[in-house]
Amino acid sequence: MAGDRRATMGNIIAQRDIEKVFIADSHSAIGIAGTAGMAVEMVRLFRLELEHYEKIEGVRLSLDGKANRLATMIRGNLGMAMQGLAVVPLFAGLEDPSAFGADLQTPESVITGPGRIFSYDIAGGKYEEHDYFAVGSGSMFARSALKKRYEAGADLATTVRATIEALYDAADDDSATGGPDLTRRIFPVVVSVTAAGAVRWSDDEVGVVTESVVAGRMLKPGG
Amino acid sequence: MTMPIYASPEQFMRDRSEYARKGIARGRSVVVTTYSGGVLFVAENHSPTLHKVSEIYDRIGFAAVGRYNEFENLRTAGIRLADVRGFSYDRRDVTGRWLANAYAQTVGSIFSEHQKPFEVELCVAEVSGAGAGGVGTAVGADQLYRISYDGSIVDERRFVVMGGVTEPVITALTASFTQGWDLPTALRAAVAALGTTGENAPRELLPAQLEVAVLDRTVAGRTFRRIVGSTLAALLVDPAAPVDPEALVDPEAPVGPAEDAGIEPGADASAEPEPDGEQQPPADGDT
Numbered sequence: 029m030a031g032d033r034r035a036t037m038g039n040i041i042a043q044r045d046i047e048k049v050f051i052a053d054s055h056s057a058i059g060i061a062g063t064a065g066m067a068v069e070m071v072r073l074f075r076l077e078l079e080h081y082e083k084i085e086g087v088r089l090s091l092d093g094k095a096n097r098l099a100t101m102i103r104g105n106l107g108m109a110m111q112g113l114a115v116v117p118l119f120a121g122l123e124d125p126s127a128f129g130a131d132l133q134t135p136e137s138v139i140t141g142p143g144r145i146f147s148y149d150i151a152g153g154k155y156e157e158h159d160y161f162a163v164g165s166g167s168m169f170a171r172s173a174l175k176k177r178y179e180a181g182a183d184l185a186t187t188v189r190a191t192i193e194a195l196y197d198a199a200d201d202d203s204a205t206g207g208p209d210l211t212r213r214i215f216p217v218v219v220s221v222t223a224a225g226a227v228r229w230s231d232d233e234v235g236v237v238t239e240s241v242v243a244g245r246m247l248k249p250g251g
Numbered sequence: 252m253t254m255p256i257y258a259s260p261e262q263f264m265r266d267r268s269e270y271a272r273k274g275i276a277r278g279r280s281v282v283v284t285t286y287s288g289g290v291l292f293v294a295e296n297h298s299p300t301l302h303k304v305s306e307i308y309d310r311i312g313f314a315a316v317g318r319y320n321e322f323e324n325l326r327t328a329g330i331r332l333a334d335v336r337g338f339s340y341d342r343r344d345v346t347g348r349w350l351a352n353a354y355a356q357t358v359g360s361i362f363s364e365h366q367k368p369f370e371v372e373l374c375v376a377e378v379s380g381a382g383a384g385g386v387g388t389a390v391g392a393d394q395l396y397r398i399s400y401d402g403s404i405v406d407e408r409r410f411v412v413m414g415g416v417t418e419p420v421i422t423a424l425t426a427s428f429t430q431g432w433d434l435p436t437a438l439r440a441a442v443a444a445l446g447t448t449g450e451n452a453p454r455e456l457l458p459a460q461l462e463v464a465v466l467d468r469t470v471a472g473r474t475f476r477r478i479v480g481s482t483l484a485a486l487l488v489d490p491a492a493p494v495d496p497e498a499l500v501d502p503e504a505p506v507g508p509a510e511d512a513g514i515e516p517g518a519d520a521s522a523e524p525e526p527d528g529e530q531q532p533p534a535d536g537d538t
Binding site: 072 | 300
């Protein structure tokens with residue numbers, strides 16, 4: 029899951045380096061679009077809820093359980109959303125092998141299965157997506173780019189590159205999506221979730237991929 | 252004419268204390284001690300699913316003895332309290348001292364006001380940083396608090412022994428304790444100390460009879476880790492086993508690094524709860 033770094037207030041860039049993609053817990057990630065203040069608060073609460081459940085019960089929630097809880101939170105915000113303060117998340121993760129007593133002798137990759145992606149609307153509707161998805165003002169462009177770039181079964185490096193290309197394309201056509209800021213070295217936030225866990229890529233790691241993407245665009249601007 | 256039942260307040264309180272003390276002494280023991288890499292909890296616990304040792308917050312752990320349903324209540328309340336505070340303020344504002352005081356107040360009120368005192372003894376432990384810790388923490392500033400059934404709170408320096416018959420355990424641990432000892436040494440000493448009490452002592456406790464966890468000071472974020480399975484067995488039996496920090500993580504539980512490159516703990520990989528006859532709380536529900 030990758031997200032750009034721009035927050036806008038009308039035509040003004042309110043923040044150049046806002047983070048929109050977060051690790052929700054050890055095996056899931058959440059990205060947000062909409063009203064920044066509410067969204068960040070909601071993510072904070074969501075992460076706490078997952079952690080709280082884990083500490084009380086001793087096992088983590090199932091992936092569906094997490095997705096459902098998020099849906100309920102979004103539904104709870106419907107009143108504010110109708111008044112313009114909407115939050116729209118994108119949630120993705122792997123089934124946690126330690127949830128509900130899975131047989132721990134089986135390799136993790138077999139237990140966890142493929143990743144799953146969930147999108148939401150402001151009414152709290154939860155929709156499982158396949159292969160790829162995007163949310164936010166530039167999501168149309170990002171999704172169109174991913175439609176062409178997506179490769180089923182691609183490795184992690186290829187996939188991360190595809191998402192950064194997609195963000196670049198979104199920034200190319202949507203003023204509210206920020207492209208990579210090479211002067212300040214502000215790059216997209218990238219979180220990858222594998223059987224080993226959710227990892228936020230370091231700025232350096234993302235920088236390498238981003239600079240490569242930009243270099244490619246120097247030769248072929250359309251990517 | 253029937254005589255009114257009267258007991259002096261001193262007698263009344265003494266009886267309550269006796270009752271709680273007896274309840275706690277019937278169960279099995281728990282040892283909490285500091286070591287070079289953090290804080291170690293070792294409990295004699297024959298159930299793989301009903302825990303005496305638990306995570307409360309990033310750097311705070313909880314251990315309890317006595318009546319299971321009572322300390323389970325306290326554990327849950329403590330987690331809730333800590334999570335709410337950490338959310339309302341900041342994660343660093345949740346301290347072991349604050350939590351221990353909250354527990355002392357709660358348990359003390361219960362002792363005085365409820366029909367029956369809680370037959371529990373708690374330990375709240377907070378691990379300090381590895382030098383680059385938060386405000387007010389430094390290496391070697393681990394805190395261990397013991398909260399008794401009547402709400403009295405004691406700040407322990409070296410280790411805490413609770414539950415069951417504690418004298419032989421304390422004696423053994425006092426003899427073997429070294430400030431800043433490493434994990435395998437501390438673990439083996441704690442297990443040996445626990446083995447000095449109970450029926451047919453001295454006993455050699457097996458991994459299946461133990462519940463072991465640490466607060467690992469070298470980890471950012473949530474520091475609580477359970478030591479189970481092959482990792483625990485290896486630490487117990489092989490004196491030459493090299494200890495590397497990776498080995499502290501249960502290999503079966505996935506480790507997901509948090510966004511700041513810390514390590515998310517694997518939740519205890521519990522199988523289906525097996526009702527262990529000894530853990531069912533009968534009239535004197537002791538664990």
